[in-house]
Amino acid sequence: MHPHGVATRAELLAAGIPNSTITRRYHRILPKIYSAEEPTRIARCYAVTLWQPGALLSHRTAAWLYGWVSESPGVEATIPPKSSAPSTSWLTVYRREIPDRETTEVQCLPVVGRERALIDCCAVMAPADVSRIVDERLAAEIDVDRLRALIRNSPRRRGNARALDQIDKAAVGFASEPERVLDRTLIQLGLRLQTNVWVGRYICDFVDELAKVIIEVDGRAYHSAPEVFTSDRTRQNELQLDGWLVLRFSAVDVMAHPEKVARQIAEVVRRRRAARR
Structure with missing residues (x-):
């Protein structure tokens, strides 16, 4: 066995x-x-490699094996172009040649490399769903230059255009999920701010030096811990006395209404940029 x-x-x-x-x-x-x-799902993955020795687990199945997602719908695999595939409800196959340099092993299973898996996910997943994966992987383990090179070296391949769009809109300097969501939404509005940078003696969530604006995303501790509340008041007063406009938003509001929060920020930043010029 x-x-x-x-x-x-x-x-x-x-x-x-x-x-x-x-x-x-x-x-x-x-x-x-x-x-x-x-x-089980992992048993089905092994079965695919026995049925088709040239198969590579790919797309969302590769993302699942890499630990990027907790679930994967069925099993997805890439097989050589001329291979035949059985009709089954749980297996989706894609036919194309994958160079050896784009392959690896996970749990003794043949899998497409991380860069290829990310591009494949862009091809089959909804933009809102894949954006988190792209942001997290570019921030943690995938080099954006290598990813762009792979796209250039495989022109006209499905997923390339969507992957490039995701790269251009990627948020990689976030420290929390609300910050990532807000950064993504701001970028989609054409506003890319510095993230988690020092202003004086404080690290601030979002900074626009030209507009002299700081945006802070407050988590639950801001509302529940008195010492955090006092510290943040001191911090905000110092920054404002130094000429910064500090805007604060709760993480709850950011996650519930990211577009509304982002548009308010964009309006303020652009207005102050124009005034300060």
């Missing part, structure tokens, strides 16, 4: 298991591929 109880019919027969027993007691996952128990 292979990991997770997966085996080919030939392997089961070689182990002395009668053909009738295989048919009656084993779960057929793919043509000539079986498992002793009801197959």
Whole structure:
């Protein structure tokens, strides 16, 4: 047996298991591929690689194996262009050649590389869903220059245009999910601010030096801890006395109404930029 109880019919027969027993007691996952128990998602992944040795797990399945997403709809795999694929409700196949340099292994499974997986996700996922993955991966583990080079080296491939758009709008300097969402929304409005930078002796969430504006996204601690409230009052007074306009928004409001908050910020920043010129 292979990991997770997966085996080919030939392997089961070689182990002395009668053909009738295989048919009656084993779960057929793919043509000539079986498992002793009801197959899990990871077992299905192993089954794909047994059924098609040239297959690479890709798209959302690769994202799941990398730990980028907690769930993956069925299994997605990329196979050589001329390969045939079985008709099944849980397996989606894509046909194209993948150079060896774009492949790797995760849990002993062949998987497309991280850069290719990110581009593939851009091709099949809704922009709002994939934006978080793009932002987090560019901030943590994927080099944007390598990603752009991969796109240039594989022109006209599905997902390239969407991936470039996501890269251009990526928020990579965030410290929390509300900050990421707000930064993304501001960028979509054409306003890219500095994120988590020092102003005097304080690190500020968003800064526009030309407009002399600071934006702070307050979490729950701001409302519940008296010492945090007092510290933030001191901080805000010092910044305002130094000529900064400090705008504060709760994380709850940012997550509930990101467009409304972003438009208010953009209006203030652009107005002050024009006035200060």
